[in-house]
Amino acid sequence: MNSSDLAFFLAAARHGGIGRAAAALNTVQSNVTARIRALEAEIGEALFTRHSRGVRLTPAGERLMPYALRVGQLLAEAREAVRDDGTDPSGALRIGSLETTAALRLPSILAAFARACPRVDLHVETGTSEALIGKVLDGDLAAAFVVGPVAHAALVAEPMVEEELVLVTAPWQGPPRWLSPSPDATPAAEQAKLIVFRTGCSYRRRFEALIATAGVVEVRHLEFGTLDGIIGCVAAGVGISLLPRAVVEPARAAGRIATHALPAGSARAVTVLVRRRDAHVPAGLVRLTDCARSAMSPASRDAA
Template sequence: MDSTDLSYFLAVVEEGGITAAARRLNCVQSNVTARIRSLEAALGVTLFHRNGRGVVPTRAGERLLPHARQVVAALRAARDSLRDLLHPDRPGGRLAIGSMETTAACRLPPVLAAYHAAFPDVELSLRTGPTITLTEEVLSYRLDMALVSGPVDHPDLMVADVGVEQMVMVAGVQATDEWPAMLYKPGLSALCFRRGCAYRERLESLLAGLGARQPRLHEFGTLEGIIGGVAAGIGVSLLPLAAVDRSPLRSSLSIQTVPAPWAVAPTQLIHRRDAIMTAALARFIDYARLGWQC
């Protein structure tokens, strides 16, 4: 078993099949198949179940997966670190970033623009998701770092404060009920992201804390969908003020301040404590705060 075998195994898992993995690895399918068979022979186990739609990991494959991710991530970080030694003023390599959708929409554009202009040799990738998912992906070496809603407290993570969001309750301008009386209206609807979103948890906590009467939660997959639904009068939502102010639907929305402890939400940058601090990662940590300075 060697690191190349593990990288091929990881590609097959993440792509869900030999053909897609070969395309990602820029090689022929027979090479991928040979590597997987070699790895299975070395370990003495079957790593994949084959079906008509592709492959899925066996129990042994699932057990190997986190170790493969750790090895592949460590080798990539080692290569990037050595590159930093040869080119200390030119960070390069790959940097996989995770972010909450609201942060990606409202805070990251100036950060990414400035970072790319300063360090064009860094290959950036961005994945959005809820805080709980992003945290799991950093812990499992799938992301190098992520911008999540704090506070975060985990022994395997390093945490840096990068900014604070002012949270506001948002309703459509057509709403006739005063704040906070609207919360006590029978049949109240609230719009939110899927479970695992820290802002959803804050919304649920606020509604419970202020005594809202059995609100109905409507899940939306995007920030634009939530704002559009609120503007259309479907319900209310708890969102960062920055997201509301940047929306083209701002004139169709009414904003209400909310009391502590729901009024502010810290955003934190997390990365693994055992991660190699490459120049690309270190520079991004420095640049991340720019999103709250514009």
């Protein structure tokens, strides 16, 4: 079994067909077929079943898949490590970020990084903490900004910034009664939908835990994939949300929304930068981390 045979196996699995794999590898179908048959003969198991539209993995092929992926990732990391002398970062760097962090914190970080590493092609993918952590573990992302704490033996998590979380409502709504016993508390806010990011969002989990602790049983959700969508619906009175204060402050200052303090135990969330412990850390990621530390330091936040 060698890495070339595994590359042919991966191409057929990813594209679902020998012809499509051959096109992706810029070779002929007979070459792909021969390499896969040689791999099957060596292993002693069929890796694909053939059907009218292409191929699909057998149970043995599914068991081989994660190892083939890891071999490919290790070879790519090895090439990167050999070429990376740390003096002049270049090439592609893929990172992930929460939507809120991308909106609030990343612009200044990326501006500093672009000045420091003009030859690096940076790709930023937004998503939930759960999804981004999975992509870092799979090797699809070099690192990601997510909500901590993150306790995983395969990951290094460096705290970057602590955010204050607040409940966000329409400007004419007071806090819901489960949050505040004050006369300003409103039944309307209590019965409103929870406007949240997709499942896997750490802020969403905290919001749901806060609601459950307050004894609220019947909860309706409205999911959005963007921060602007959430703030817009809250401003229109469609529902309420839980977000970092710094993210929603411009909308509050403009009179579009109102914010309400949370109990002390629920009001803080730490953004961490996670990366794989066993992976090579490219010079570009080292520089990006330095830029993030500088931009997210207490002194930088106070100056802003």
